[in-house]
Every structure is written in structure tokens, then in C-alpha cells.
Amino acid sequence: MPLYGPAAAVVLAPLFQIFNEHADEISKRLFDNLMRLPRSPHFFQMLSADELEQTQRRQLQYLLRLASPTLSAHDHGVMARQIGRIHAAIGLDRSDLARSPGALWASIRNFITPDTHHGALEVLERRFIRDLALQLDVYQNLQTSRETMLLSLTEVAWKAPTYTDLITQVVETLSDCDEIAGCFVGRPDDVGIFRYESIGGAAMGQYLSELEKSADGAIMANSDSPKGNGPTGRAWRSGNIERSLNISTDPHMTPWEEAARRVGFRSSVAIPLHQPDHPTRAILTLYSASPGAFTASDRVAFTSLLQSLLGFAITRLEALEGKTQTMSHGLRQHFAGLLRGNALVMHYQPLMDLHSGQIVKVEALARLLDGDQLIRPDAFLPAFSAEDLFELYRLGLEQALTDRQRWAEAGHDLGISLNLPATALGDGRYYLATRDALHRHACAGEKLTLEVLEYDAFPLGVDPLIVLSHFKALGVVLAEDDLGSGHSSLNRLREIPFDDVKIDRHTARVGHHNPERVLLFIYQLIQLGHTLLKRVTVEGIEDFDMLEAIAVLGADLVQGYVISQPMSAKQLAQWLRQPRNAPDRTRPVTAYGVLAMDILKRERQRLLAHENQRVAPD
Template identity: 50%
Template sequence: MTTQDDEMHSSGVSANVEKFWHPFPEPVAVSKGREIYGLAGTPQLVALCSAMHRHATDIVSQFYHGLADLPASKCILDRLTDTEIRYVKSRQARRLRAMTAPALTAADHRLQAIRTGRTHAIVGLNWEDLVRARGVLGEAIFTHIDTAEHGEALCLLSRRMNQDMAWQAEAYQRLQISRHEALQRITLLAWKTESYTDLISQVVQILGAHDEIAGCAVGRPDRQGVFRFELAAGTTIEHYLAGIEKTAPITVGNSSGSQGPTGRAWRSGQVARSLNIANDPKMVPWRAAALPAGFHSCIAIPLRQPGEPTAAILNLYCPMPGALTGADQVAFVSLLQTILGFAIAGTERLAGNTRAVPYTVRQRWSALLRSDALTMHYQPLLDLKTGQVTKVEALARLRDGDRLLTPGEFFPALSSEDFLTLYKRGLEQALSQSHLWLKAGFPVNVSVNLPSSALGDIRYFKVTERALRTSGAAPNQLTLEVLETDAFPLGVDVPQELAKFKALGIQLAEDDLGSGYSTLTRLREVPFDLVKIDRNIVSAVDQDPADTLRFTYQLIQLGHSLNKAVVVEGIEDEGMLEAVVILGADIVQGYAIAHPMPAEQLTEWMACPPSVPDVHAPSTALGTLAAQLLAEARKRLM
């Protein structure tokens, strides 16, 4: 490596320039600010200021001509349009004049220097290249300013410019710290977040707040190959995304076309950039929307595991040309890509691949959740011992115009905050309705799904407690269901957390028993009152009736051995209904009983509930088979 002095000599910097840059062994400290600021009446500085006003334009012209000999600086300048070049030259001239102003204060200078350092860092100018560029600027100053006439003032200027470099270094350091903090927060999210929507919604907020990024969006193509931005952050990003989706939607195909960095990144699996949207011919379709939004360059980062297809694209929009091309910025992008690639793969392993939901749709559905568009439908559960409907499961529906969306459609688009809102509003509706049914002479309890994330979030408990208090419903009218397939948050004492809910006087149910990875220990330790056998188990009866009924019977016996009531879900026909009655189930749920329906319709339906089949006289093939299997099981126990 060469020293700074060697670099100056190699660039043809004269001895006078070297003296200009090194009048003191080290940059002047801020504590000596009184020696170089507050000099409004200094004649020498007044004279230099006047000379700088006369020669600033010529100095800047020579400076930028000299930058052409510095590869890194030339590369940055070559990205700019003629208009941008004129602008940065005028800014440089103003800075030179301000630097020699006798009335310049330390506070004003620091503010200017940090702003300039931020600009240099964002456009990707490495610190070493900035030092080289300053050598070229010093030579230009000595070419046009008489050193004999202004020697003392030039010495003062050199000290100010040394301080300027120190403050610019502060701006570089701030951005570097901000990158590290963003990566730390995103790494933590990658470890603990299980939902794709929750992951990307928080990631875009973190990145959107970073100073080098003016806007951030994540998306995927839909089934037609149209790229859909799903979540975004930034003060102008919503207007930008709405504009391009209307005028120039991005398509992802095999041809390069004018699909921009997003299309190239999706097809190639490699990071793609537009270094300056203003003069990039491949960005013409989106230029009119990008530049007014303050987006001057962009980078598309494919998120994927090594060797796997791209799962999503992270788009970062930068406030200046350059698109994160500095050495530290490239390393930041690479780490970001790796962390999020593995994180998204993890969410897909847990929840499966979800379809792309456009950002505007996500925003609309999120708003609808907080309005009257959210309504609960109810599916009855038939008690096989009494032949009565004593419980209904509340299932969310979302009215979007003429469409009534089911959970399978809108759940994948929800963030953790949306799910909390859904739980709160859905629970309030269900408890209020249960209270109304009770007053109408139908003592029907309601069952509501409790997401596993609720066990690590005290807000769910407080919402439950408040809803019971304000609804007028008795606690024992509520059952909370926890999916067996849900992975509970790390570090959470599940039995203890569920015990808090249990202490409210409610019932607890484990949903979808047999579909996940529950252990006998979990079933024994967690205070569940009932277990629900997964519908996918009984749906296999068409392929293998005997094995399906045997497995169902064993799960019923398991639940009873742990002193739990057993619900069998997914009962779609009379044959399976008769079979599970014979096998000893306590409660059944499914289309053979009733479809989910609005509260008003269910009130009418409950006046004439279906009857329970006679276990002593099976009339269907499945009922007969169940009776035979039960007899065989009892014979083995004798």
C-alpha cells in the first residue's frame, strides 16, 4: 500500500500542494475551532474570499478535469448526466466560497461537511478515493490563487479543509454503523420470524429508514408472470409503485426487453443495478415515476438459497446515482442477500409457498380488517352424546367489494400486527354473538383460533381479558384453539403461557391433532380441555378406509386416555359421521353437520339440528367397517 503522500506524488501533486495539505502533523481538532472560525474581520481571509469568488469556477473546472485521471472518481462522474455534472460543479464552487468565508462558524461548517460526506459515501466514493480527489482540488486551488499574496489565508484554509475531512469521515462512519445495525436487526428477524409477510414487512421498514435508501420494496411474480410488489417502505414509494403498476408493470419472462433490474435479477439470480435512472435506457418505462419520487438509482437483489430458484426480489431505491456500489455497500448487499435468502426459505418450509399479493391489495385488506368488512361466520360442532350443538367455531371472512374472502386467501398477506387486529376484532364479535345466542335461549359456546405467536406477545392475553370483561359473555363460553402444526416461539414456556389464558376461566383446544409434531408430553403438560383430530386424516378414508378408521380410533383413544374430549373435524358425509360415532368421538364438525354460515343464518339452523346416527344399527359401509374394527380392538384387549 502507498501512503497518502505517495498517492499525491503519484498524481502529480506539487510540493506547494503537499504543504497546503500538511501544514500541521494532524488534522485540527474541534477544540481549536476558535483559531479557524470567528474571523470576520481578518483582512487576509477577506482577500482570499474575494479571490475565491473570482476563481471558483476555474478551480472547479480544473478539479473535475483532473478527476478524469482518477479511475474511481471518473467512474462515478461518467454515470452522471450533463445536467447533473453542471449541478455538482456549481455545488462544489459554492462550497469553496463558503470554506473561505470569514464569517464561517464551526457549527455551519460541520453541518455542510457531514452533508457532503453523506453524499460522497452514498454515491460509492471510497474514503481513499476521496483523499486522492482532495489532492487534485488542492493543486487546482494553487494554480489559480496566488500563494505569495494569500499564503497566510491559504494556510488557514488548509486547516479548515483538514477539519472538513474529519467531519466527512464522521458521515462515512455514521452510514457504516447504520448498515451494521440494520444487518443485526434483520439477522434477529431471520432467526425468529416464521411468516413471509411478517418477515418482509419488518425488513422493508428497517431498510427504508436507512439513510442510503430512499425506498424499499419486496415482491414476486404472479401466475401470469407480472411482478407484484408486495410490501414497501419509504415516504414516496407508494406513489411510485402505484404509478408503475398502472403505466408500466414489470413482466418476468425469458427475453431481456425493458424489464429493468428487477426482471434481470429474477431471471439470472444475480444482483442487478441501474446506476443512474436518468440516463439508463433500460429504465425509460419507469423514469417518469422514479425521478419525481427521488429515486436516482436502484438495485434488485434476488433472495434465494445457493443453488435454489429465486424466491423474491428485494428492490432498493437510492437517493443518488450509484446504487450501493462502494466496497462497504457491496458487502452490505451481499450479506443482506444471504441472510434474507435463508430466512425466506425458512418461512416456506413452515408455511409452504404463498402466492404474490400486490402491495396495494395488502394495504386494502389491512385497512378492511379494521373496518366493518371483517365478519365472522360460524360452523356448528355437534355433541354426539347429547345430540345438541353446544359449540361453534368462529371463522373469519373479509368483505372486499363483491367478494367474500376466506382465510386461505387473505391470511398469507397479513402481518403480525394485522393478525393481532384480526384476533381482537374477531374475538369481540364472537363473544358478543355468543352472549346474544344465550339470551335468545341457545347456550352456545364459541371457539376462536389463537395463533402460536400470541404466547410470546402479552397483548393477546390483555385483549382476551378485556374482551371477556366488556362483552358480557361468561369465560366458559369461550374456547381458544391452538394449532398442533404451529411452532411455538423460542424461549416461551408454553404450559405457563397457556395456563394464564386457562386462569381466565376459558377452555383450551389443540387443533389438527395428528397433522404435526405434538408429543405425549405436550398433550399431557399443556392444559387442553379437548383435542381436534385433523380433517386431513379422515379425508384419506377414500384411499384406505380401514387404516384411516384405525388411526382415527387410536387418536380418539389417546385423547380419552389423557382425559380430553375429542372432536373429529372434516366429517363430510353420513358414512364418516356414523363411523366416528361408533369409534367413540365426543364431538364432530364438518359439512355433514353444516357449512360455516353467518350468525343470523345459524340462529335459524339451530332450531332443527341434525340427529346423531344409531351406533347399534350401522346403515353405511363405513359405519359397518367401524363396528368391525371396534369389535376387533375390544377382542384384542380381552
């Protein structure tokens, strides 16, 4: 007997009529029988009265469609896969799914005489079996999809060069999953309000728009407010995965229930991202269009794997770039849009040669013009992805070399210093952009200094000696920036072809510290640089006392407000016309200068005494 078509329709017609006549009774029995399955009560109990009534109607409608004389093989395939996705989403285990045909049979057997409807029951039973097989195929396909997704996310976890790249790629990957209606990664800001740093899925964007209309839309990190007791707030405090099984009936979700209902979010899970026994670094929250989602055993395992994988990824990135500033998704997009919208403006801070008193180079510093406001890098850099950082470098280098040409035509042949981010060492485009820009502007390589931060960890799998040697082949000067601020080994300074080192501004600041100890440390760093045949710049110098002191201690170049604040290219051209002199290293007149001279004498005496002791006969 065929399952579909005219012959099946003739056999099924009487059975279908019985189903319609006893629909209410069958529906009640079906519900009672499903409630006896192991996990079904867990699902039904989380529903509101209206949702429960609607679910019962849909169950009956599905049974009637399954027994319909007009059902085609194609239509059955479509509806079985649809219900399979729903069953998977609500957390119905495969074992319960396998038992569901028995629940259906138990619901209808009291209304049918087997001998009278033998042929129809055979067709219906075979349809049940095919229906179960199709639904189990959906389960398997979803499991395969999750496994593929985890492989993709593993690659992201290992390779994402920045926190922004990580969270962007994570939500993009997850939002492609049919089981996930929307997702976000976020962290609390300084006042404890959660910021949606990256969002995935069209519904998520609508959800945020709905929340913006409500004064209660913010998520808080603390438990003092009802807005801190949803899954996201609880997960941040507990470090455990937290769920809302049904947003419409969960009292903790009251502040967000209306917005969630409007966009079709029915349940959620908040996954705190951290390594075991470490503080939570961020929260990944997933939303589903079905209640009870993310509760089946395979989904529980999936969310646990996400937690471990992404917790590792954030820890890896914090080792590379430190803990980044919390920033909303909208602000990230705004800054990236400014960069690509011709809002980049380079400012320049002069560096003075302490031997000659001449301005020999300037450091190019990026600013974004937002209306009348100039935005500094510490505000926008945390928002940038690796692609944004490359665009910043390319546009900034182009603008700086163009300005340098104008200064040279006016008689000021200055060098340009520019930051080279750690991501550049794993991205060949930086080398090509540098080579092409130098050629396009007919600029000698020695006029360009590329600065690499001391605390930048080099990307995995990258040999910095090889990569930086390529830049050296262009003739550019390489500088290790912020010496004294990080923990890089002396081997790095000795083996990598740096020409210059820059002593960190915080190292050169006395503040509440003992001035003698600060100056002695600066002297030792200068001596270290000179011993390794590096030119030494001290940055962040703000007053003449410290300027004189570092000159006495032997620094080669100085940068800081004592020379000049960063300024536009036009302002720099005017500023360069003013005369200036370096302090006299041999005749200090300030307290710090005199102290530096005393340190210098004592260190020389100590070295001389050590030398005499070494060569003295036994």
C-alpha cells in the same frame, strides 16, 4: 490567521478573483485530476453527458465556495456535511476522499504564485483539511448509523411474529436512513408479476403512483419480457445481489426510468432474501437519490449482511407459519382497514355430539364484509400483522360471546370455539382479553374452546405449558386443531394441557386414497386421543357415509358440511330449531359405515389375540 471572518476575507479576496477568472480551466484540470483517483472513473463513466456536465459545474462551484471570502464557519460545516453525504452516497471510498485535496491543489497551482498568495493558500489549505475532516465525520456517522440499523434489524429478524410484521418493520427501519430514498419488499404472484408487499419512504409511495399510470410499470419474474430484466427480476432468478448504477442510463431500467426520475430515484440495489443454497423467498430493493449508490465496499458489506440476516428471518417465519400468500401493500392496508372499520362478521359452524345427536358448540369463523362481498380468512389472514391478529381475536371473541348470549336466552346453551394464533402465546394481551370478555359476558370458561393448530411452532423463549395453563385457570377448554396435518411430537400432545383434539379435514377425506387405509388411520388417531383422555372431533365431514363411519370408529364430535355450512348468528338461531339425529353407531347402513365396523372388529380381535399371547404360559 483565522479561517473565517474579516481578516480571512481580506487575504482570500485576490485568490478568489483568480479562481473566478480561470474557472473553466480550473474545472477541466480538477476533473482530469479526479479521474486519476482509483474509483472516480467508475463513477464518472456511469453518468450521462448532461449529468457529467452538471457534476463538473458543481465541483467548480464547491471549490469557489470553499475559497469564498464571505464563507462562515457555520456555512462551511453545512456544505461540507452535505457534500460528504453525496460522496458517501455515490460510493466514493474514504481513500479517494482523502486524496481529493491533492487533486484540488494540482488543479490550481498553475494559476497561483505561492509567494504572492502565501497567506491565502495557508487559509485555503486549512479549510481543505477541515472540509476533509467534516466529510470523514459524515462517513463515520453513516457507518455508525448502519451498524445501529443492523442491530435493530437483527432484533426484528429474531422477534417478528409474522411475515407481515417482518417486512413492515424492515422497510420502516430502512426508510429512516438518510442514504435510502425508498425501499420495498416484494415477491412474484402466481402469474409472475412482482407485488410490492411493503414499502418504505414517502418517495416510494409516489413512485408506485407514477407506475400505476404506466402500462409498463409492472416488474416481471421471468426474463422473457424487458420488465423482467431490471435488478429485481434478475435478483429473483439469479439469487445474487443486482444493481442499477444509474437508472437514467441503464437500458434495463427503461420501463421505470421516467417514474424514477420524477421522484428522484437515481440508482437501486435488489437484494434476494434467502439462506445460502436455498431458493429466493423475497426481494428487498433499495433506491438512492444518487447514482452509483450501494457500490462502496462498506455498502456492499451492508447489503450482504442484510441478505443473510433477512434470509434467516424469512426461513424462521416459514417454519412457524408456512409460506404465506403474496399480497400487495395496498391490499394489506385495505384488509387491515376493514378489520378496524367494523367490517368483521363472525359466522358459525355447528359441532354435533355423536353420542347424543345434539349440537353442543359452534366454531366461530371470521369474515370481512367488503361491500357486498364476504372475504374468507384464507384471503385476509396472510395480510395481518401481529397487531391485526390480536385485534381480530379481541373483536371476534367479543362478537361471538355476544351472539352466544342471545342464543342462550333463546334456549340454546352452546359452547363457542375460537382459534388462538401461535402469536398469542408470546402476547399477554390475549389472556387478559379472554379473561375480561368471559367476565363481561358472564360466560363460564368451560363454554369457550380455544384451538391451537398442530403445525403452529411456539414462539422462541415461550413455555407453552405455562402460558396455556393460565388459560386453563380460566376454565376454558383447550383443543389441538388439525391433528394429523403437521409434525408435532406426541410429547406436545401428552404434556400440554389440551382437553380436545380435532382431526384435520384432509386426513378425513378419502378422495383417490384407499378408503380402508383412510378409515384405519382415523381410527388410530381417535384411539390415540382417547388413550390420552382427550375428546376427539373430526372436522371437514361432507357426506353421510363418512359421518356414519367416524361415528362407528368412536369419534366424539363431528363438524362439516354434512351437518351444516358456516352461517351467520341469525341463520344459526333459525337452524337450531330443526330436529336432527346422530347416525346409529351399532347398525351402519352405508358402505363406509360397514367398512368402519369391519375395521373395528378386526382391531378388537387383534388386540384380544395379542393379549392372549401375552398372558399364555411358556
